[in-house]
Structure formats: C-alpha cells, structure tokens
Amino acid sequence: MKKIIFIIVIIILVKPVLPVLEYVMNYEYISKVLCINKDKPKMHCNGKCHLMQELAKASDAEKPISSDKKSISPVFEVLFFEKIDSFTITPIHFGTKEKVNHSYSNLYFYLNSDTVFHPPIFIS
Template sequence: MKKIIFIIVLTMLLKPIFPVVEYVVNYEYISKVLCENKAKPMMHCNGKCHLMKELAKASDAENPKSSDKKGTVQLTEVLFFEEIKLFKINTLISSNTQKINKSYSDLYFYLNGDAVFRPPIFIS
C-alpha cells in the first residue's frame, strides 16, 4: 500500500517535468517534424517552441481556470490586531536645581560629570 501511495505522490510531483523528458527523448523527431520554425534555421529553435507549448499546456492543466470565479472578490480576514504603542524616552537628569532643604544638601559633595569611569590598565 505504501509503495502505491509513494508512486502516486511521485507521479504528481514529477508531472510538470514530463514534457521536458519527452523533449529530451524525442529530440530528433521534435526538432525535425514538430518544430514551428523549421523554415528559419537562424533562430536555432530546435523544437524549443514545441516544448514551450507543451509546458504551457501542462501548467494550464495543473491550474484550471473557471469562468464563474472571474467576477468574485477575494476577502482577507484579519485574525488579530495589536496596536503599536509609541514610547517616549524620559530624561534622567533634571535641569531643575531646587534646594528643598539647605542643611541636608550641604552634608555631602558630588561631581556631576559626564565622563564614564574606565578602570586603570594593568601592565605586567
């Protein structure tokens, strides 16, 4: 049973390749008899025109077009929607220098520098 299913699946997957295989196997016959451009040898067609027609037939057979679907409109459903919220970066350093309690603010000293601390380089 598995072999039959495997053969069917393999046939379905390789169906678009059959015209190319037929072209390779019957190259002489197609290039001499079935070629539409036999009278124009400078085009070097060699039956490729017949191959293109066969490939077009195979792709049309694979994707059939029905006349009743031409007027329909396809709708897309939105399954979920999440609103993207903008973010705002708040500044960490306040330019407002109000002194709330003078006695408390005089008890310590700090440097308000913009330099980043880098540790000393160890030389051995």
C-alpha cells in the same frame, strides 16, 4: 499501502517534468518535424518552441478551474466574534483615605514594652 502512496507522490512530482522528458527522448523528431520555426534555421530553435507550447499546456492543465480572473473578489472570513456589551474604565485613586466603619469595634490591644519576658525561676 506505503508503496501506493509513494507511487502517487512520484507521479505528482514527475507530471510537470513529462514534457521536458518527452523533448529529450524525441529530440530529433521534434526538431525536424514538429518545430514551428524549422523554416528559420538562424533562430536555432531546434524544437524549443514546441517544448514551450507543451509546458504551457501542462501548466494550464494544473490550474484549478475556479481561479478565473474575472470573478476574483475579496473574501473575509470571521473566525471568532464576541460582542462586548459595555466597556468602562475605572479610575485609579492613589493615596485615598480609608473609609471608617463606625459599626466595627477593634478589640485588639497591643502593649509595646521594652522589657523582655523571663519565666519564673524554679527553685528545687
């Protein structure tokens, strides 16, 4: 399984370089027969024009069909939407007086004394 994946990855990576490899391997044939500018030796093209055409064909073949420039329109996708029904800001009051509840009776009593409690002395 790993070998098959490795072969597929190699093919995908080498596919754009195939025209260049073909140019290097068949340099003599391309420069003498397939070159478009062979009647203009001052340009020193040597088949590079043919290589550029092949690279353009390879890049056009890699483009997806749906990427037509005529039908490009902005597409907005909403991933998450939650409607907020109401939003209110509650005012913050500092230094407000406590509300007095008259029905509450405070039965707690605290005597603040300065004396310290000592247990009774036990005489045996």
